[in-house]
Amino acid sequence: MKLATLRTDGRRTGRNGTTAALALGGDRYLPLPAADAGALLVADGWRALVQNAVAADAAAPESAVVAVPQSGLAPLLPAAGKVICCGLNYGDHIQEMGRELPAYPTLFAKYADTLTGPADTIQVHGSERVDWEAELAVVVGAELFRADEDEAQRGIAGFTVANDVSMRDWQNRTLQWFQGKAFDATTPLGPVLLTADEAEGDFEVRGYVNGELVQHGNTATLVFGPARLLSYISQFTVLRPGDLVLTGTPGGVGMGMVPPRFLQDGDVITTEIDGIGRLENRIRINTKE
Amino acid sequence: MKLATLRTDGRRTGRNGTTAALALGGDRYLPLPAADAGALLVADGWRALVQNAVAADAAAPESAVVAVPQSGLAPLLPAAGKVICCGLNYGDHIQEMGRELPAYPTLFAKYADTLTGPADTIQVHGSERVDWEAELAVVVGAELFRADEDEAQRGIAGFTVANDVSMRDWQNRTLQWFQGKAFDATTPLGPVLLTADEAEGDFEVRGYVNGELVQHGNTATLVFGPARLLSYISQFTVLRPGDLVLTGTPGGVGMGMVPPRFLQDGDVITTEIDGIGRLENRIRINTKE
Known part of the structure; x- marks a missing residue:
């Protein structure tokens, strides 16, 4: 089945004013008794609840x-407790760059505030290198x-789509990527x-800019697949529904293009x-900090 | 005034079974009607509530x-929404290492699960380089x-003590420090x-190992002081009480010692x-993953 999180109060973002829903195809959704898709997954027997x-x-x-039009969808998990990201994980891309496959996943953390809805305009302040x-x-x-x-494989609820929109100027100010990755409401989910x-x-997985295909990968080439990532992360911190x-x-x-775009x-x-x-x-950029 | 978070149910960690309290000196505390010190700060007029x-x-x-003995204290903010850390921030230490003062703070994120109480035993699995x-x-x-x-200065509720216990082997497996910094229940607060x-x-600020003074700094030498850090972070993500x-x-x-300790x-x-x-x-280490 497919689950979504609908906005119920017209607000653009936020953890309130949403409901979980069963996606029935097209723009049709059946609201479910949970605040969002994440809250639904916390409930014991959530499949029975849907049925x-x-x-x-x-x-x-x-x-x-x-x-509900796509603009009425909230970020799927507006109150996710942990949003953990893996970098440098597509083997074909790593090898075409002439690098060794990594022995460990490169991980960084951000927060649910970073997330935004699947049709939301992304407002960026203070960056000239949005990627x-x-x-x-x-x-x-x-x-x-x-x-x-x-166990990790059995613990996967499912899969969704994200774009880890990155402010490369902020990301590269220091050795740690967090500040370029955690701008509020810039990661559509x-x-x-x-x-x-x-x-x-x-x-x-495909990414387009103004309709032009710029990224295309297959998750078969992930160095660390979903279950392996979850297992690895769970060695040091608990993951929850x-x-x-x-x-x-x-x-x-864009950063990898010559010249960068x-x-x-x-x-x-x-x-x-x-x-x-x-x-x-749609991306709106105000380059002034 | 001084605020604390007391354990009320004998559990070692967790977000439940705690209460905010006013610290009266010694081991005396007056419980307050909030789940923890962080929940208290969210309440409008929390000072009047204390009075x-x-x-x-x-x-x-x-x-x-x-x-309440110190072992009855929970991590001060057991449910903190954001735990954002700055690295490389003591000017005297940076300069003695021959480095330039940084133009931007080095920031990384972790989660409240990382926190533990002020007298808790810290259990580490799978690291041989705990620092x-x-x-x-x-x-x-x-x-x-x-x-x-x-505005950031006025938005500071106050100050507390932390030890960002770091698993250097995990921290240095990749370029991103998160995995060595986010082991559950390893950052006393x-x-x-x-x-x-x-x-x-x-x-x-002083740090000791088995009673031996190993760290001593004064926050006057911070490159980015508290208000500047909060202001900087708030440019990209909202901070909340x-x-x-x-x-x-x-x-x-320890990592900086010759040889490392x-x-x-x-x-x-x-x-x-x-x-x-x-x-x-006290640190307990099980080096097996």
């Missing part, structure tokens, strides 16, 4: 199904601590969670994974 | 004041977004929050700031 909502809706005289990073994101579905890969039971193998792990981006980011005010980035969905976000 | 609790206690036939980092920590008291230094109105200028910013560590960490199973680290208090934590 009950579907049965109740079928039996009711008036359907609760709503039509894109199309990524598969893994949603945690169970508490994992010092989990092996099998969604549109839906594809549950793990319906995921069929690997994913094609609704936590998010971004798996890294394939080649084709950065997003301009008004550009639109599209992030797409077959079988899950697409994000489409 | 009312003091007045109510004075008027009641039996005092609610409790005697200490005594630090002044700043507690945010207001919502700050794109705040200038004056507390014992109290000294409110900003009672802070008198700069702080002496109860968020935590660690200001970096002075010289004298790391903590051994059973060692005790003490972290002390005059006017706030001290943390005393």
